[in-house]
Amino acid sequence: MIAHIAHADEQRGRVVLWLGASGEPHDTAVDAAVRLAQAFHSEIDSLFIEDGQLFDLADLPFAREISLSGRRTRSFSMDALAQDMQTHASALQRRVLARAHAADVVAHARVMRADPVGALARACTENGPWNVVTVGAPVRGGDGAGLGGPGFAELFDAVQATTGIVVAGTHARRTAGPVIAVVEDLERLAPMMRAAERIARATGGDARLWLLDQPHGHPDWTEGQIRLALGADPAVALEVVDMTRHTVGDVAGMMRSQGAGFVISRFGGLLTPTDADAAHFAEQLEGPLFLVR
Numbered sequence: 001m002i003a004h005i006a007h008a009d010e011q012r013g014r015v016v017l018w019l020g021a022s023g024e025p026h027d028t029a030v031d032a033a034v035r036l037a038q039a040f041h042s043e044i045d046s047l048f049i050e051d052g053q054l055f056d057l058a059d060l061p062f063a064r065e066i067s068l069s070g071r072r073t074r075s076f077s078m079d080a081l082a083q084d085m086q087t088h089a090s091a092l093q094r095r096v097l098a099r100a101h102a103a104d105v106v107a108h109a110r111v112m113r114a115d116p117v118g119a120l121a122r123a124c125t126e127n128g129p130w131n132v133v134t135v136g137a138p139v140r141g142g143d144g145a146g147l148g149g150p151g152f153a154e155l156f157d158a159v160q161a162t163t164g165i166v167v168a169g170t171h172a173r174r175t176a177g178p179v180i181a182v183v184e185d186l187e188r189l190a191p192m193m194r195a196a197e198r199i200a201r202a203t204g205g206d207a208r209l210w211l212l213d214q215p216h217g218h219p220d221w222t223e224g225q226i227r228l229a230l231g232a233d234p235a236v237a238l239e240v241v242d243m244t245r246h247t248v249g250d251v252a253g254m255m256r257s258q259g260a261g262f263v264i265s266r267f268g269g270l271l272t273p274t275d276a277d278a279a280h281f282a283e284q285l286e287g288p289l290f291l292v293r
Contacts, residue, residue: 177261
């Protein structure tokens with residue numbers, strides 16, 4: 001499905017920016033959504049998902065809201081919660097729409113009260129055959145997927161109309177810089193290279209391919225095929241990383257040292273095999289991580 005966003009010829013689908021009630025959105029994640037919309041001539045669907053469990057809790061007769069100081073309490077009513085949620089959602093959406101407008105990107109704002117997986121699946125199905133989900137909250141490693149709810153695997157399984165998921169770790173601070181597409185097999189070479197090139201044009205960086213030289217593979221043959229595809233005067237640089245000598249942490253460190261902006265990696269691959277690994281890897285980067293199928 002990375003081929004959809006690599007071409008984006010159908011002019012359908014959107015960058016779905018997932019905002020939630022807990023915490024403030026990550027500036028780098030919002031910027032990533034804007035840059036992706038620019039890269040693929042798409043629009044942003046700024047989706048604020050209300051936590052349905054909070055409303056279930058507010059409906060209980062004994063539910064009380066306690067102030068941060070712990071000195072005051074008040075009844076936890078459905079009406080008060082809905083008003084607070086609406087105020088919070090409106091404030092966040094205004095910020096996103098202003099950022100999008102400044103970048104000459106069309107953005108739409110809406111609120112849905114549902115579980116995140118169901119809301120994202122519905123939004124992506126409505127928008128067309130390809131979408132990218134950008135997680136607005138910063139991703140933290142050490143806590144599953146770091147999303148405070150569904151994991152990446154669950155999202156990919158349930159949200160069939162998405163090409164990829166973009167996350168920004170707590171240390172992410174830029175989207176500009178080299179766009180590095182991590183290649184592990186030839187099948188994904190062409191679409192990942194095109195996606196990297198399009199994003200690089202939007203961010204003002206350059207596109208690079210990193211081939212992971214894995215044990216028990218055929219690195220020389222694969223490298224030869226990639227260089228043959230790139231041609232004699234390649235516009236995209238190729239770097240081979242010997243994974244028999246480097247760890248995933250080493251790879252993240254090399255990306256930081258090169259000032260990488262976006263990093264494109266296959267979820268389930270060598271760098272990001274599981275939810276926890278993907279969240280941990282994202283936290284080590286200084287730019288967004290674009291996970292593709």
